[in-house]
Amino acid sequence: MRLRRKQAAASADAEVPSAEEPTVEATIEPGGAAAPDPAPLPAADGLIVRPTYELAQPAREPRGSLLSSIVGSVVEAWDEVRINRTRVLLSLIGIGVAVCALATVVGAGAVFGQAQTEQYEKSNGRPATLMVNPPFSSVTHEEASPDKFVDHIEAVIDRYQISHATPRYRGSATVQSPNGTEYAAVQGVSAAYGVMHRVDLGVGRWLSEADEQRLAPAIVINNDYYEKLGRPDLRTHPTLVLEAENTVTAVIVGVLTAQPYDQGLNLMMLSEPFQSIIGAAGAEQGALTYEFWVPEEQSDQLAALIERDVASEFGAGWTPNVNRNDYLSWGGPSPLEPLQWVIGGIAGLILLLGALGLVNISLVTVKYRVREIGVRRAFGATASRVFFAVMMESVVATVVAGILGVALAIVIVQNPALQELIAPGVQDLPPFPLEAALIALGASAAVGVLAGLMPALVAVKVKVIDAIRY
Amino acid sequence: MPLLSLEGVTRSVELPDFSQLDILKGIDLDVAVGDHISIVGRSGSGKSTLLNLLGLIDNPTTGRILFDGEPLEKLSGGTRDRKRGRDVGFIFQQFNLLAGRTALENVMTPLLYASGRQFWRRRALAQEMLDRVGLSERMASMPDKLSGGEQQRVAIARALVRSPRLILADEPTGALDVETGATVMELLDNVAEQSGAALITITHDPNVAALARRHYRLDHGVLSPIDVNRMLATSLPEASL
Numbered sequence: 001m002r003l004r005r006k007q008a009a010a011s012a013d014a015e016v017p018s019a020e021e022p023t024v025e026a027t028i029e030p031g032g033a034a035a036p037d038p039a040p041l042p043a044a045d046g047l048i049v050r051p052t053y054e055l056a057q058p059a060r061e062p063r064g065s066l067l068s069s070i071v072g073s074v075v076e077a078w079d080e081v082r083i084n085r086t087r088v089l090l091s092l093i094g095i096g097v098a099v100c101a102l103a104t105v106v107g108a109g110a111v112f113g114q115a116q117t118e119q120y121e122k123s124n125g126r127p128a129t130l131m132v133n134p135p136f137s138s139v140t141h142e143e144a145s146p147d148k149f150v151d152h153i154e155a156v157i158d159r160y161q162i163s164h165a166t167p168r169y170r171g172s173a174t175v176q177s178p179n180g181t182e183y184a185a186v187q188g189v190s191a192a193y194g195v196m197h198r199v200d201l202g203v204g205r206w207l208s209e210a211d212e213q214r215l216a217p218a219i220v221i222n223n224d225y226y227e228k229l230g231r232p233d234l235r236t237h238p239t240l241v242l243e244a245e246n247t248v249t250a251v252i253v254g255v256l257t258a259q260p261y262d263q264g265l266n267l268m269m270l271s272e273p274f275q276s277i278i279g280a281a282g283a284e285q286g287a288l289t290y291e292f293w294v295p296e297e298q299s300d301q302l303a304a305l306i307e308r309d310v311a312s313e314f315g316a317g318w319t320p321n322v323n324r325n326d327y328l329s330w331g332g333p334s335p336l337e338p339l340q341w342v343i344g345g346i347a348g349l350i351l352l353l354g355a356l357g358l359v360n361i362s363l364v365t366v367k368y369r370v371r372e373i374g375v376r377r378a379f380g381a382t383a384s385r386v387f388f389a390v391m392m393e394s395v396v397a398t399v400v401a402g403i404l405g406v407a408l409a410i411v412i413v414q415n416p417a418l419q420e421l422i423a424p425g426v427q428d429l430p431p432f433p434l435e436a437a438l439i440a441l442g443a444s445a446a447v448g449v450l451a452g453l454m455p456a457l458v459a460v461k462v463k464v465i466d467a468i469r470y
Numbered sequence: 471m472p473l474l475s476l477e478g479v480t481r482s483v484e485l486p487d488f489s490q491l492d493i494l495k496g497i498d499l500d501v502a503v504g505d506h507i508s509i510v511g512r513s514g515s516g517k518s519t520l521l522n523l524l525g526l527i528d529n530p531t532t533g534r535i536l537f538d539g540e541p542l543e544k545l546s547g548g549t550r551d552r553k554r555g556r557d558v559g560f561i562f563q564q565f566n567l568l569a570g571r572t573a574l575e576n577v578m579t580p581l582l583y584a585s586g587r588q589f590w591r592r593r594a595l596a597q598e599m600l601d602r603v604g605l606s607e608r609m610a611s612m613p614d615k616l617s618g619g620e621q622q623r624v625a626i627a628r629a630l631v632r633s634p635r636l637i638l639a640d641e642p643t644g645a646l647d648v649e650t651g652a653t654v655m656e657l658l659d660n661v662a663e664q665s666g667a668a669l670i671t672i673t674h675d676p677n678v679a680a681l682a683r684r685h686y687r688l689d690h691g692v693l694s695p696i697d698v699n700r701m702l703a704t705s706l707p708e709a710s711l
Binding site for chain 1: 522525527547548551552554555556559560562564566568569570571575579580582583584585586589590628632
C-alpha cells in the first residue's frame with residue numbers, strides 16, 4: 001500500500017479560502033510497497049493518537065444496505081427494549097395479560113367447542129350419520145315390516161361395505177327392584193353404536209359383539225340408576241330382571257357417565273337380545289331406525305343410492321326415508337358460531353384495552369426520547385428509519401409479550417382442572433389450537449404496529465437541532 | 471472542488487406577526503477536505519441555523535449549498551440523511567451521549583445507519599475508535615460514570631467512527647473546564663488532521679477558535695473573516711483556555 005499525501009501550504013493569515021485548499025488524497029495499490037507505519041501524533045494529555053489515512057476516502061454506500069437497514073432497525077429496537085426493560089416490562093404486562101387472555105379464551109373455547117361437538121355427536125351421531133327409517137306406504141299408510149326392512153338394510157350394509165352401522169330399537173320393559181317394579185327405557189343397538197355416538201362410560205365397558213353369545217344378556221345402564229342400586233362392583237356381575245315379552249336376567253357390564261337430566265332407568269343392550277326379550281310387546285311404534293356412519297363427502301351420494309335401493313326393493317308406493325341428522329347437517333350457521341363470536345368479542349376487548357395502555361405509555365416515552373431521536377437523526381438515521389425503529393420497538397416488545405402470553409395460555413388451557421371445569425367428560429381433548437397461538441401472536445404484532453404508529457409519527461416530526469438543544 | 475460550498479445562502483423565518491426575520495444573510499463559504507475553520511459569534515447571531523445548514527439538516531431560504539459539487543436541493547430527504555450519516559460527524563456541547571448505553575454502544579450507534587462492512591463490523595470499528603481516543607479501558611462504562619472530558623472524547627469517537635469528511639463541532643468545550651477543554655480540542659484537532667476530514671468549530675471562545683486555520687465571525691447573520699490574533703488580544707483573560 002502506498003499512501004500519497006498532498007497538502008498545499010495554507011496561508012496562516014488567509015482570511016478567505018484560497019483557490020488551492022489543503023487536500024488529502026489516498027490511493028491504495030494492492031501489492032505495492034508497504035507504507036511506513038504512521039508515527040503517533042503529538043499526544044493530547046497523554047493520549048496516544050494513531051494516525052489513519054483511510055478516513056479521507058470518500059465513502060460510497062455499499063450494496064446490501066436494505067439488509068443492514070432491517071437488521072439495524074431490529075438491533076436498535078431490541079437495544080431499546082433491553083435498555084428500558086423495566087419500563088417495557090411494565091408497559092407490556094397489560095399486553096402480555098391481554099394476549100394470554102386472548103389465547104386462553106380461544107384455546108378454552110376450542111376445548112369447550114369440542115365438548116359441545118361431542119355432546120352433539122352423542123345425541124345425533126358423528127358427521128355424517130345417515131338415518132334410515134323403514135319405508136312408508138302411501139297406499140296402506142303403514143311402515144314396512146321390520147323383518148323385511150332389516151333384511152334389506154343388512155344387504156345394503158354388505159353392498160356398500162359400511163363399516164359403522166347400528167340399528168336403534170326403542171322399547172320398554174319393567175324391572176323388579178327392591179323398590180318394586182320400575183319402568184325402564186330400553187334401546188337395542190350394535191356394538192358399533194359405542195363409537196358412533198361416543199358412548200362415555202363411567203364404570204365398566206361397552207357392549208361387544210361377543211356379548212351376543214351370552215345367555216344372560218349384557219346391559220349398560222345410566223348413572224342415576226346405578227347410584228340407586230348403590231354402585232355395586234361390576235366385577236360381582238350385578239343383574240337386573242327385565243320383564244317384557246319375555247323375562248330375563250340381564251348382567252350390568254357398564255355404566256354411562258352422569259348426564260344432565262339423567263333420571264329413571266335407561267338401559268342399552270345389543271339388538272339381538274332386544275328383539276327376543278322386548279319383542280313386539282315392548283317395542284314402540286316406529287321404533288326402529290338404522291344409522292350409518294359414513295364419510296361426509298360420500299354421504300349425499302350414499303343416501304341417494306340407499307333411497308334408490310329401497311325404492312327398487314319395496315316397489316312403487318313405498319317412500320324411502322333416508323336423511324342426515326348429525327349437527328353438521330342442520331344447515332345455517334354452525335351451532336358453535338355464537339359461542340365463537342362471544343369469545344372473540346371478549347378477547348378483542350381485552351386486547352383493545354391492553355393496546356390503549358401501550359399507546360399511552362409509548363407516546364409518553366417518545367416525548368422523553370426527543371433528544372435521543374435527534375442525535376440519531378444527526379448521525380444519519382433517515383425519517384423512515386426512525387419511524388421503522390420506533391415502530392419495531394413496539395412490535396418487538398409486543399411480540400415478546402405475545403410469546404410469553406401464549407406460553408402462559410397453553411399452561412392454563414392444558415391444565416386438567418380447568419379442562420374438567422369447562423368440558424367435563426370430553427373424550428378427545430384437543431391440543432392447544434394452533435390457530436389460537438397464531439391469532440394471539442398475530443394480534444400482539446398488530447397491536448405493536450398500531451401502538452407504535454402514533455409514537456413513530458411523533459418521532460419522525462422531531463426537529464434534529466431543536467431536539468439536540470432541547 | 472471544495473467539499474462543501476455555501477453560495478449566497480440566506481435563511482429567514484416568519485414570525486407570528488407575519489414579519490420576516492433574516493437569520494443568515496448572504497453566506498459564502500467554501501470548505502475543503504482537511505480544512506479547519508472556526509466560526510465565532512454571540513448568542514442569537516445565527517450559529518445554530520448555520521450549523522443546521524452545514525450539517526445538511528436544513529435548507530436555505532435562498533442561495534444554494536453544494537456538497538461534493540452537488541446541489542443539496544436536488545437530494546431527497548432520505549438521500550440527504552444518508553449523506554449526512556456518511557459524510558458528517560457531529561460533536562455537541564452537551565455531548566448528547568445516549569443514556570443507558572455504554573461508551574462502546576454509543577460509538578456503535580452511527581454505524582447502525584451504515585451498511586456493508588461498516589455495519590457488520592461495527593463493534594470492532596467502535597472499539598478501534600475508542601482506543602484511538604484513549605478510552606479502551608472505559609468501553610463498558612455508562613456515560614454517567616465518565617468525566618466530562620471522557621464523555622466528550624466518546625462523543626468525538628462517535629462523530630468520527632464512520633470516517634466523515636466533515637466534522638461539525640458545536641461548542642465542543644462549552645461544558646468542560648478550561649484544562650479539559652484544551653485537551654479535548656487538541657485531541658479533536660489531531661484526529662481531524664490525521665483523518666483528513668474538514669473540521670468546523672462553532673464557538674464563542676476565541677481561544678478555541680484560534681486553533682483553527684481559518685477564522686470567521688458570525689454577526690447578525692453575516693459571516694466575515696476575522697483576525698483571530700486581534701480578537702485574542704482584546705478578549706478577556708477569563709475567556710482564555
